[in-house]
Amino acid sequence: MTRGVRSVILSAAMTTSEQNFDQLRHQPRVLLGPGPSNLHPRVFQAMSSPVLGYLDPDFLVIMDDTMVLLRRLFQTENEMTITLPGTGMAGMEAAICNVVEPGDEVIVGIHGFFGQRMAEIVERHGGKAIRVEVEFGQVVRADQIESALKSNPKAKMVAVVHGETSSGIGQPLEQIGQLVRQQDKLFLVDTVCSLGGADIPVDRYLIDICYSGGQKCIGGPAGISCITLNDRAMRVIESRSRPVDTWYLDLLLIRKYWFADRVYHHTAPGPLLFALREALRLIEEEGLHDRFARHQQCGDLLKTGLTDLGLELFGDPANRLPMLTCVMIPGGVDDAAVRQRLLRGYGIEIVGGFGPLKGKAWRIGLMGYGCSERNVHYLIAALREILAR
Amino acid sequence: MTRGVRSVILSAAMTTSEQNFDQLRHQPRVLLGPGPSNLHPRVFQAMSSPVLGYLDPDFLVIMDDTMVLLRRLFQTENEMTITLPGTGMAGMEAAICNVVEPGDEVIVGIHGFFGQRMAEIVERHGGKAIRVEVEFGQVVRADQIESALKSNPKAKMVAVVHGETSSGIGQPLEQIGQLVRQQDKLFLVDTVCSLGGADIPVDRYLIDICYSGGQKCIGGPAGISCITLNDRAMRVIESRSRPVDTWYLDLLLIRKYWFADRVYHHTAPGPLLFALREALRLIEEEGLHDRFARHQQCGDLLKTGLTDLGLELFGDPANRLPMLTCVMIPGGVDDAAVRQRLLRGYGIEIVGGFGPLKGKAWRIGLMGYGCSERNVHYLIAALREILAR
Numbered sequence: 001m002t003r004g005v006r007s008v009i010l011s012a013a014m015t016t017s018e019q020n021f022d023q024l025r026h027q028p029r030v031l032l033g034p035g036p037s038n039l040h041p042r043v044f045q046a047m048s049s050p051v052l053g054y055l056d057p058d059f060l061v062i063m064d065d066t067m068v069l070l071r072r073l074f075q076t077e078n079e080m081t082i083t084l085p086g087t088g089m090a091g092m093e094a095a096i097c098n099v100v101e102p103g104d105e106v107i108v109g110i111h112g113f114f115g116q117r118m119a120e121i122v123e124r125h126g127g128k129a130i131r132v133e134v135e136f137g138q139v140v141r142a143d144q145i146e147s148a149l150k151s152n153p154k155a156k157m158v159a160v161v162h163g164e165t166s167s168g169i170g171q172p173l174e175q176i177g178q179l180v181r182q183q184d185k186l187f188l189v190d191t192v193c194s195l196g197g198a199d200i201p202v203d204r205y206l207i208d209i210c211y212s213g214g215q216k217c218i219g220g221p222a223g224i225s226c227i228t229l230n231d232r233a234m235r236v237i238e239s240r241s242r243p244v245d246t247w248y249l250d251l252l253l254i255r256k257y258w259f260a261d262r263v264y265h266h267t268a269p270g271p272l273l274f275a276l277r278e279a280l281r282l283i284e285e286e287g288l289h290d291r292f293a294r295h296q297q298c299g300d301l302l303k304t305g306l307t308d309l310g311l312e313l314f315g316d317p318a319n320r321l322p323m324l325t326c327v328m329i330p331g332g333v334d335d336a337a338v339r340q341r342l343l344r345g346y347g348i349e350i351v352g353g354f355g356p357l358k359g360k361a362w363r364i365g366l367m368g369y370g371c372s373e374r375n376v377h378y379l380i381a382a383l384r385e386i387l388a389r
Numbered sequence: 390m391t392r393g394v395r396s397v398i399l400s401a402a403m404t405t406s407e408q409n410f411d412q413l414r415h416q417p418r419v420l421l422g423p424g425p426s427n428l429h430p431r432v433f434q435a436m437s438s439p440v441l442g443y444l445d446p447d448f449l450v451i452m453d454d455t456m457v458l459l460r461r462l463f464q465t466e467n468e469m470t471i472t473l474p475g476t477g478m479a480g481m482e483a484a485i486c487n488v489v490e491p492g493d494e495v496i497v498g499i500h501g502f503f504g505q506r507m508a509e510i511v512e513r514h515g516g517k518a519i520r521v522e523v524e525f526g527q528v529v530r531a532d533q534i535e536s537a538l539k540s541n542p543k544a545k546m547v548a549v550v551h552g553e554t555s556s557g558i559g560q561p562l563e564q565i566g567q568l569v570r571q572q573d574k575l576f577l578v579d580t581v582c583s584l585g586g587a588d589i590p591v592d593r594y595l596i597d598i599c600y601s602g603g604q605k606c607i608g609g610p611a612g613i614s615c616i617t618l619n620d621r622a623m624r625v626i627e628s629r630s631r632p633v634d635t636w637y638l639d640l641l642l643i644r645k646y647w648f649a650d651r652v653y654h655h656t657a658p659g660p661l662l663f664a665l666r667e668a669l670r671l672i673e674e675e676g677l678h679d680r681f682a683r684h685q686q687c688g689d690l691l692k693t694g695l696t697d698l699g700l701e702l703f704g705d706p707a708n709r710l711p712m713l714t715c716v717m718i719p720g721g722v723d724d725a726a727v728r729q730r731l732l733r734g735y736g737i738e739i740v741g742g743f744g745p746l747k748g749k750a751w752r753i754g755l756m757g758y759g760c761s762e763r764n765v766h767y768l769i770a771a772l773r774e775i776l777a778r
Contacts, residue, residue: 021457029439036656042412047660056732068410085475085476090655117636222656248479248482248635266479267476269611270425270612278413351442
């Protein structure tokens with residue numbers, strides 16, 4: 001190493017020396033957006049557990065634990081129930097790209113932004129997306145899927161989003177699941193927004209592939225996702241004519257790491273896995289149905305509170321999600337100013353609308369640990385003060 | 390919700406009730422494998438900072454900070470210097486798949502397992518990998534790359550691994566960088582193993598694309614990676630004839646989130662970003678060259694200690710990495726038994742050999758916070774005790 005190099009680096013550092021990066025000391029937030037949600041203290045604690053090698057015997061037990069806990073959460077007996085080393089969007093891509101080969105047709109039920117994204121990912125991987133699209137704020141009807149299945153007998157899969165984070169609407173699944181199974185297709189459901197906050201019994205609903213993110217109703221950190229696939233889905237993936245184009249999310253390679261072979265694929269994100277496992281333990285302790293009921297009660301309380309403030313809720317009243325509420329911004333009220341006041345004055349995050357609702361609606365999340373009556377009352381009180389000015 | 394569903398779930402839980410998952414209480418390890426490495430207490434502390442929304446003003450500042458700190462670490466002025474929401478292998482795939490279009494030729498210098506993997510990923514994305522392969526334990530020679538460039542004038546990129554975690558050998562880069570630039574190709578370098586522990590001045594070495602993982606010499610957590618691309622590389626990506634097949638790692642979409650537009654792509658893994666930022670602050674405080682010197686000194690001390698024990702080091706002596714040492718297992722010594730004794734008796738993790746060295750060598754890492762003379766002395770003492778039995 002020459003002196004010359006060192007002085008170059010020092011002088012480069014000097015030019016940016018005004019940026020002296022301090023220790024992080026931001027204030028805690030009350031996170032009432034579409035995720036990430038607040039973390040239970042025990043989840044933080046688990047995240048800081050000692051680091052383990054990715055083949056350490058204790059680490060392998062933690063992976064096995066997590067699979068059992070995830071199966072209970074997905075209400076499935078699927079052996080292939082694992083985490084993925086990426087966010088919920090990695091789950092979406094893995095679920096699609098492992099199934100879709102060039103030319104394959106996939107029927108995508110679209111009732112918002114994330115359904116659109118599914119269709120885009122199908123096309124990225126050379127598939128043909130057959131879009132069954134409904135008005136924003138509505139749900140895809142079973143008869144629409146039925147007729148799409150009739151018109152496209154070669155379709156390999158039907159994909160829908162359960163909780164549309166963009167509209168606050170929950171897609172009914174049971175009837176579609178039966179239709180898809182009758183035609184011997186695969187049924188893929190996105191539950192990034194809703195798993196852990198609503199009853200989605202994967203096996204009973206005849207869902208073949210289901211994924212979610214860590215940071216919403218599950219109450220874990222962002223950056224890790226989970227996925228479950230039944231044998232029908234795995235057989236389709238095993239019989240591909242060529243490997244998946246995406247190496248990082250190749251489920252057959254990842255499976256070799258999670259099961260008997262323990263073949264290295266990636267260095268597992270230990271802290272995220274430890275944290276997710278603790279979040280799953282908290283779900284176990286609460287009980288699935290008590291947890292779903294808590295999300296429903298808090299969601300209802302929020303909707304009542306917003307209506308009492310004179311605000312109008314968005315979308316099909318029969319299918320509003322408990323964990324994500326989309327509410328219209330009253331005329332004359334400045335979207336960004338209100339959200340900034342909530343954040344700076346009250347430490348509360350809510351977020352703006354998406355797509356057709358940009359600037360016209362707010363999206364309010366009640367997810368996991370952050371889903372509490374206390375948070376609802378605080379938000380309603382804050383909104384009342386701000387809107388009264 | 391019917392009573393029937395609830396009882397089904399309760400009975401499903403009963404069948405696995407023997408698995409009562411306790412709080413995590415595993416013992417700390419001295420991690421001397423190929424990563425993850427031990428984390429500095431301040432990195433744990435930062436990882437547990439309050440959760441922030443992915444568009445929170447404070448979060449955007451943390452992203453901006455991280456970019457500045459990463460540029461200093463990569464020794465680059467590249468604007469496009471960001472983290473990716475996945476492990477080092479996500480960095481590898483992003484670096485390749487964003488450049489490679491079907492039919493594109495990429496010259497891959499292969500001196501171990503990770504070079505092989507690069508070639509495989511090129512092919513997954515429809516490219517043609519032109520393999521320049523050398524014996525395991527050696528490095529790719531500049532004249533080999535020169536002749537490959539001559540024979541394959543249409544090649545779009547040359548890719549090599551700097552620190553081969555599988556062999557403990559470091560690939561010289563400077564001369565290859567010049568050859569590649571002379572032919573106006575892109576030069577891609579994997580520094581997953583080595584960035585933060587060895588001097589790799591990206592701009593001065595004429596590297597166009599460079600990535601690393603969080604959990605090795607950078608001293609951050611696993612699950613997040615970082616990548617830098619110069620304008621030459623970004624222009625190639627911007628002028629693709631069609632979008633990348635992999636949506637999750639599409640750098641043009643991810644760029645829109647990191648820069649002015651701040652368009653949602655994924656929910657950033659907050660805790661990992663907070664932790665990485667703190668690891669980068671620790672690097673700043675130590676100083677790049679003092680840090681490189683520490684890795685070199687500890688690596689040398691380890692190699693001396695192993696040699697004094699009568700063990701033989703693997704690979705080209707001129708190019709052994711400081712942060713990862715590959716050492717042959719003496720005849721008659723049981724690989725797995727020694728590693729288990731190290732782990733159970735001393736809390737030390739080292740790992741076994743890869744590919745041709747499976748069962749024949751150990752790989753010992755000294756990375757980031759775990760790279761200390763104390764750890765070297767402890768390991769040598771433990772090995773001396775175990776091998777004397």
